[in-house]
Amino acid sequence: LYDAKFFYDEDLKQPLEAYVEKLSEVVFQESLGTMRAKTDRVVALTKHLGADAGLQGQDAADAERAAFLAKADLVTGAVVEFTSVQGIMGRYYAQAAGETDQVAEAIADHYRPRFSGDATPATLVGKVVATADKLDTICGLFAVGQGPTGSSDPFALRRSAIGILAIIEDGLDISLIQAIDASLGIYAQGGLEFDRAAVRADVVDFFVTRTKVMLRDGGVAADTVDAVLATGVEEPATIVARARALEAARAEQAEAFDDLATAYARANNLRDAGEGTDVDAALLAADAQALDQAVQTAQDAVEAALAANDYPAALATLAGLRAPIDAFFEGVMVMDEDPAVRANNLRLLNRFVAVFANVADFGKMSKAK
Incomplete structure (x- = not known):
């Protein structure tokens, strides 16, 4: 407890924003650069998602600010020493630095949901930032050939995808397909070389498969899901709405x-x-x-x-x-x-x-x- 208090006091000698540049010393993934580069991508994707979700004014500004600060606590003394408090310390440091409550909460919530059944971010701003962070990871790793294979999923991308689907289910009204296009576009603009059409197809199929599993786990008949997917629809929210409506109609x-x-x-x-x-x-x-x-x-x-x-x-x-x-x-x-x-x-x-x-x-x- 004494050590934690020591690191906390030391970390507070600088505002949270001061730690962002230090993220350039932390590798996100060998082919995808540093956590600082990821921060810039997540901010750009947050702008896209925020506009799609209808964020305006202070909410839009808070979303972009939270995206910018979300990973900053990774290089603070407290989180380096106690990694399980990432996000939580970010919220405390953001509050201490005078950031808005909504920014602080979004920083803490952007890792959510951490597991199946976990709560999604409490605010729309938090939902946008969490989705941007997870989608950037998924698209980037698929682009460098590190998507899940069989039972192997070292980066827990399936869990991230399920988290995004849960956030959309909980009220984030966006086009995931357009968000995938935006994320891949950000990577391309950043100089990453990859087969954009092939990666897009793989990422879309990845989300469609996760949607199918989610629906079946929720009790929707397999042939109902197959009937909807056969029309070529790709948007997960549309697949879910149509499959549930068809299942209900069949029951009635x-x-x-x-x-x-x-x-x-x-x-x-x-x-x-x-x-x-x-x-x-x-x-x-x-x-x-x-x-x-x-x-x-x-x-x-x-x-x-x-x-x-x-x-x-x-x-x-x-x-x-x-x-x-x-x-x-x-x-x-x-x-x-x-x-x-x-x-x-x-x-x-x-x-x-x-x-x-x-x-x-x-x-x-x-x-x-």
Whole structure:
């Protein structure tokens, strides 16, 4: 206790800001430079994230200040001697130096969540800084070929990714995909040479995989997650929202969605993408005309729902296609002997399947959940 008090008193002889330049003596990672270089990158990424999250005025200034000071306590006597208090001492030193309460709290919180189930940063400023710090580490290590492999994850990048996803889940409204692009751009501007497109793809896939695991651990069926991912969506927050909405809809209308999945799979197997989607209404039988009209209505409704991020409404619209597609298969000879009628029916099925394209691949969903 006496030693701790000694180091604390010695550290307070300089403001926290004075320690930042000393971070140039601490290596972050051999290929990625020092902790001082990391500090500059995290500040730049914090600016991007802060703007995306809607931070303004004092909040935006506090976020950038906290990012600048976040690692400064690593070279203070107390933290060098007692490494477990990093961040905690940073908060005390920031308060002693007259920094705002929000800056001090963000410094302490930027390591959070430290483990699964740990609390996320308490403030939006803290959430932004914590995300910037973790994402800089992930993107940088992937860029130099140090991403996790199999069970090996020496830099705990999976834990960092889960932490970012938890922060987003807890209210940080940002585009993670745009943040990844921003982080890789900062590295490129700093002179790091890497295959930007390949690294971007790897980092995005890394987060998508972590999102998939998180959803499955949370009780969402694997085929529900696969159905959403099959549409090509990459934004974790969107994947989570859509998967949970689809899971809820399946629970509420189990029979309707199981039957719709069966009908979708049948239509998807029969369709011929080469035929296009230009349907000649004059060649359609009665049940085919009914499906054609239902598809036209559904297409507009689904597009409007997705534009409004109303995924449940999009799913409700798709559920409404169950009756017309069932009637179509019951009353129409899809592979009609007349080549013109047959091709027209296939074009109608192309249109039917296309309505689902940006929502979910219902063919991925099995009846046995």
